[in-house]
Amino acid sequence: MAGVNGEIRSSVQFQAILRLRWQSFAHSLRTTRGTVELASHVFVTLLLLLGGTAGAAMLGLAAYSFVVEDKVEWVAFLLWSVFLFWQLFPIMGSVFTETVDLTGLLRFPLSYRSYFLVRLAYGALDPSTMLGTCWLTGIAIGIGLASPRLFLWAATVLAAFALVNIALMQTFLAWVERWLAQRRAREIFSIFFFLLLIGLQLLGPLAGRFSGSVGPEVKVLGSRFSPIQRVLPPGAAAVGIDGAARGNAAAFVAATCLLLLYGAGALALMGIRVRKQYTGENLSEATTGPALSRAQLVTPGWKLYFLPAPVVAVLEKELRYLGRSAPMLLTLVTPVVMLAVFGLGPARNGAFLQRSPDLSYPVGVGYALILLTNLVYNNFGADGGGVQFFFASPVRFRTVVFAKNLAHVAILLGEMLILWISVSLMFHPPSLLMTVTSFAAVLFAAPINLAAGNLLSLYSPKRVDFGTFGRQRASQVTVLLSLLIQGVVIACCVATFVVARQLERPGLAILIFLGLAAPSIAFYVLSLRHADTVAQARREILVAELCRV
């Protein structure tokens, strides 16, 4: 046919995809919301750059001192922390990262190679990659300042290390997504990952704790682990830099080749997943189990005598949604993990909770509340097109919002209970005073968050996918405002604790929190009363945004 080339050039397709992204971006600026979203993106990018630069400066300084002190191989410590962050943040902080669903491109005559490259490129546009790259740059600069002749060699190794991280992170995500597509695997994986995380997070604090009194067993363990870590990517990178510093070209070449091999291996593993996707794989939980009897087919919904049926129905739906979302469940277990990290760290080096174990419970509860904002501030995001049902049903919108908030409160209470047990096991049972104070603080903090979350959910909704890693992030505006609100709430809580401690009247904190809870609850009730009006006024935007495929 005239005008059609025999061969479709990949470069033309890449240009078309880039153009498509640009046009989508430009069209999004036609609305006020799109413009505000862009401003938020710029702000967040600046924040990330700030974090990246600060981290780079610290890591650079550490790398500088290692080189100056002729302990170049110790750079491995820095590289391990960068590596763990790079690989785990996209999963643990899945609500902060966003991946684009590229399967829509498969309807076009895109070659497998092109699709793979596009996926790789999109996957690299990630906060962890941005921060990781900044930090590695800092390390390279630190090494270069300490020993200018080492800079190029170190930069080469670190570039290879960065490539390994980018490839490995995407491979990891792709496989985790595959495993978690099945419910059984999800359950097993959640437990395994939780234990793994605790194990990994405890490595550093435990090392710090025992560093002052290293027993012979620990030394043996350390000497056994050292050769293993040297062949893993961070260790190999450190070996490469150390080799270059000592003029050992063979070590440098071997380490760099090993890194490239890791990168290639990761890409090959990723290729298996991408190939499956390319050929139209559908990760579904579809099962063809045995035929069920009528009674087995349908079990009546939940029954809670003290709540109206629509509230119970929404509550049940919300909790079922959460139970089927591995990313959200993982997010919700992090308070316990963080408690372990902060609690078991080296006391003399400032492990905060070691010095004040009494504060571990309120700190854990505060952290749980922060993570809960992922759910609260984008209430309808996971409902997608289902939000139309809420508008079409004979139930007031405030009832739906209230039921969703009840689900959030139920989760928070569940988390508080788990944290109470965890604190009891790790330290000692929180005192009655501290338990009551924490509850009083929640009485103040939760209603504010729920009220603000409800309003932002209506004003700045964003469709999210609870089942896929990297597709749970709320709109950037929501993320920023929620951080701001959380900042104010936490500041109030900290100030209250400090005042009560300074005055040596711990009970005062309860009174202050209860005093603050009154306006907070009033604000919540007010926001709930206005939910119908706001929802009706915003329904077109809500439906348009959440029904978007």
Add this chain to the structure above:
Amino acid sequence: MSSAAIATQALTRRFGELVAVRDINLEVAPGQFFGFLGPNGAGKSTTIKMLTGLLEPSSGSIEILGLDFLKHPVEVKRQIGVVPEGMALFGRLTGSEYLNFVGRMYGLDRETAAQRTADLLEFMQLADQPKKLVTDYSHGMQKKLALAAAVIHGPKILFLDEPFEGVDAVAAGTLKSMLQRMIARGATIFLTSHVLEIVERLCSHVAIIQKGSLVAQGSLEELRAGVEAESMTGTEGRVTGARLTLEEIFLHAVGGARAEQELSWLG
């Protein structure tokens, strides 16, 4: 207060400068199977969204079963069922969980909701994969589930936006028989569809919308007679002795002339 099941007066919807629906006066009697037709972008979905409370009218009024929708939204919604354009499903529930949920939201008690859920899943042939999430359903299965959800509370009026789109012949047969049963029991059905053959077979009354304005409304016979009368006067120049199909009435109403330009490059 009107005795009509659905009545609108000067119903208008603007999106900025664009008037998507302009001064629509609809009247659908109780028990009617009413087809709402129009070319793409004519304003069908906008109208059905306004009639079901998914979109606020810019002006005009809507009465459903004699109740002003804007004043009594909850009472009206209690008596209607809706399958909107996006189907309004919750993807991460199973089919039975979803129907149970909808039943409870419409005020059914637990046992009734569970019983009707089982009935509907069996009727719609969705019972064989009970653990499958709605998001994993095929398009046709989702359509059937959406329809099941719209009728679980026994609505007096059913609004359906393209119910047969993407549905196979077997499933379409199931849906049609269910809709006809509802009509036989006195319910009113308001549907939009592009499949004119289905509308012609099912609907007793039709309205046609074009560029936001109603261009025809009445029973099929009335519309047919109208077009034939115009042909007799010679204004349209149609010469045929055969009975007019709905497609011909539709094309006449919307002035649909086929594109004359030839796409030579298609070969």
